[in-house]
Amino acid sequence: MLHLKKYFTEGLIQMAILLSLCGLRVDVGLEPYLPPSWHEMMLGPTSALTQTQFHNLRNRLGDGQDLHPKSVDLDGFFTTRRLLGWVRSLDRLQVPHAELETWLVQREPDPLPMVCPDLLERAPAGVERDRTAPPLEPRAGLGTLQEEEEEEEDKEDETHHARHNSGAVEEPGEEEEEEHLGRRTEGRRRLGGSYSHANNRELTQNEDQSSFSLQECLRLLEETFDVTEEQQLRDVGGRRGDLERQPPGRDPPLSHIAPTGNPSLDLELHWQDLLAIMDHENTDVDMMTSFDHIQNSRATETLQGVGSEALRQNCNDHDNTATEAEQEVLLMETPMQHGSLGQSGTPRQSEQEPALLPLTPSAELDDHSSALNSRDTLKNSNTNPSHSLPDHTHLLAQDPSEDFYVGLNADDSSSTLNINLLTQGLVDTMEGSPCSQYAPHPDNLPSFDANFHSRDLTPSSFSPSPEGNGMTQDPLTSISGFFLADEEEDVDDEDGLPSPLCGLLEDDVILDEMRLLDLALDEGFSPDMAAKLEEEGFLGSEIIEQENGRDVDHSGTGVAITEDQGQPRRHQQDGAVGADSDSGLSLDFSHSPASPCASEASSYSSSSTSSSSCMSAVGSPFSEDEDTEEGLEGSDMEGEMTIKQEELEEEEMGAVGGGYPEDVKKPFPPNYRDHKLYNGLPWQEHIGHDHTYNQPWLSASSPSHGKMSTKSFLQHDDAKPYHHSSSRHISETKMWSRDERRARTRKIPFSNELIVNLPVEEFNDLLANYQLTEEQLILVRDIRRRGKNKIAAQNCRKRKLDVLYDLEDNVSGLRRYRSRLLREKQEALRNLQEMKRELGMLYQDVFSRLRDEEGMPLNAMEYLLNFESDGSVSVASRKQGAALPVTKTSKKQRDKKK
DNA sequence: CGCTTCTGTCATCCC
DNA sequence: ACGGGATGACAGAAG
Secondary structure, eight states, X not given: OHHHHHHHHHHHHHHHHHHHHHTOOOOSOSGGGSOHHHHHHHHOSOTTOOHHHHHHHHHHHTTTOSOOSSSOOHHHHHHHHHHXXXXXXXXXXXXXXXXXXXXXXXXXXXXXXXXXXXXXXXSOHHHHHHHHHHHHHHHHHHOHHHHHHHHHHHHHXXXXXXXXXXXXXTTTHHHHHHHHHHHHXXXXXXXXXXXXXXXXXXXXXXXXXXXXXXXXXHHXXXXXXXXXHHHHHHHHSTHHHHHHHHHHHXXXXXXXXXXXXXXXXXXXHHHHHHHHHHHHHSOHXXXXXXXXXXXXXXXXXXXIIIIIHHHHIIIIIHHHHSOHHHHHXXXXXXXXXXXXXXXXXXXXXXXXXXXXXXXXXXXXXXXXXXXXXHHHHHHTTTHHHHHHOHHHXXXXXXXXXXXXXXXXXXXXXXXXXXXXXXXXXXXXXXXXXXXXXXXXXXXXXXXXXXXXXXXXXXXXXXXXXXXXXXXXXXXXXXXHHHHHTTTOHHHHXXXXXXXXXXXXXXXXXXXXXXXXXXXXXXXXXXXXXXXXXXXXXXXXXXHHHHOTTHHHHHHHHHHHHHHHTSOHHHHHHIIIIIHHHHHHHTTGGGTOSSSOOHHHHHHHHHHHHHHHHHHHHHHSTTHHHHHHHHHHHHHHHHHHHHHOHHHHHHHHHHIIIIIOHHHHHOOOHXXXXXXXXXXXXXXXXXXXXXXXXXXXXXXXXXXXXXXXXXXXXXXXXXXXXXXXXXXXXXXHHHHHHHHHHHHHHTTOSSXXXXXXXXXHHHHHHXXXXXXXXXXXHHXXXXXXXXXXXXXXXXXXXXHHHHHHHHHHHHXXXXXXXXXXXXXXHHHHHHXXXXXXXXXXHHHHHHHHHOBXXXXXXXXXXXXXXXXXXXXXXXXXXXXXXXXXXXXXXXXXXXHHHO
């Protein structure tokens, strides 16, 4: 691993240096700079969004209106993406070498995802919303171009940093660098690769320094960056102002600062990148949760240091230098939905042209494959294993989590592998590395941990396919090493898996063990957990065997497991069923039942990613499915058997064995992850329920996915959810299996999830593609109706609860108001009493001084004081009334007094 | 055994 | 007219 890391890092650094020297822009990560609103856009609606809402969004994306309040301007977003793509393509022209391309290419798939995580991180759920709007507004006029330009500038900055890091990283001394880094971080994640290594730790320690104004960052940048900066300024023109403006909206610092007040934006960004990668593999939900947590927590900073750089390299590099065609395609194609999800490239492709997906990726991938190879050479051993492993390609392709996968499937297996590896590696590093740097923030870490654990678990589960694990780990290590390698032995130590490519298996074992330990620590490793792990592992193994790319998916399951700690059953169920529900209700759900939440969006995005990945698999509609089917079938069989031996009966058995492997085959890890993650989240408490159908995957995945989505669904549906649910939640499984069983009995060729989640058009197309009998059609439509209704019921209940909570709040508020009014009333009464008392005192005082004609003191009880309009005061006898007063002028009285 | 809660489903209304 | 969301009501399962 160390070797790989060194090579990888060195190669990357060299590349960055060369690029910077050549005047090429090396994108470390544009996304981070995007305003939170854009991030949301990219990410899509947050977790809260329900499928339906999501569908609506999807359907309405064209209009750019009707979006959920949270989702800002999709149109703007798309336009910006396009423009970015163009701009990037322009930059790419400069890139001379295929190696560079390949190097960058890896990132390409990530760019969007990368952005998403950043956005998420930067803006906590609540904050993001607020921020999103503002940033967009000012820029709205400017248009997307500015953003793109800004991003480019950022890239350049990053490239500069790269130089810095690579060449003179340590020149200024750690302290100075740290300061710079801090400033830079605030300004944006700049590059980073190297500086982060040594600095990350210190940054974490000296986070205070990191908090700098954007202006300061700009100054530093200007100082540090010579020509490039000037060029940028020329190019950008007045951009600078934008940059300064952007930071507030985009800058992670805002969100990040909150936790520790810390500035290490770079770290954060890196971390975000890592998360983004993770997200790709895992699910949007994870991203969401993790990011939300991350924003709050600073631990992310530390994490960012490592992962962020790697991610940057992946994403940014890809964005900037990535192959022109690919980037362009990706950028152009990157659909909002997917963009939010994380892996913009593939998802978009899938959305726009489901059928094309496989093609585009292949072509691009082919080109990149060579580049990747070169890269591999740089990395030495790291990449090689991945390439060598055919399984990985499968896994990638199959992995819903991985965005690239779609495109990468056939051709870019290597690229996909790399990405996966990176992501996984990051995860692994995160997990494996106890590093102080990564010391997770209490809030943040959990999410990350969960993710990581999940992944860890997955590998464990996948242990049967050591290569896959090794790949994942290696990439992680390589990546981490890449960034940290020079200075940081820690990384290596952290990885604890120096094993080079050859040692992948060993690494896998170690990693698995570590993961298990982590899980055990986190979850307490109850027997149930162990059993789950075993089951998952079993499932995963099966899946892996058939589909190498499943790692991610499994990771998702693993995540779910980790999160399940609190509620193992629940998670499983959720995993199976609830992914969507969580996402749907999660964040915003409370306030607007209908309004989708960011979490949902994330989930949706994740789903989309998954779908995209599935899509690739789908590319060959059933070929893979069939392969996997058998194994999956077996798993399903077991799960069902365990759960419902009663019901299994002949139908299920037969159906399972024969027919609907598709469903069983490929679980949707991302979805599951999301569900699980959400379930685990504390903030979901009241929301709390997972709903199987809420899973955004289908709807979210890609409106255009058509076949892709269908296949993905087919693959997914049954597999995981059922497995999880089957093992533990009989009831849910039963519920699930109910329709599922029916479907199997009727030998319906696609999964229920697909049936339920596909848009009407795609659903109809699906039905048209298969020659179904009348019974089958009826059943399918019933399944769809029930599934929709189920989701609707869940949402309705959630809404109801929200209303209840709101009412409770209102009641409590009104009570408080009432009590306040009562207090005020009492106060007024007291004041009145006091005034009366004082008046009586005054009266007594006055009468005590009055004398009648005889010189006798007047009795206040017998006389009254009359105040005349002219200011005179007379004394009247109470007995005689006012009519017969013994009048005395005030003057007389005064005289008397006197 | 009864109660409560959760969840899926149905029927219906409405858009 | 159809699809689908929303919702009240009912039923089953589980605690």
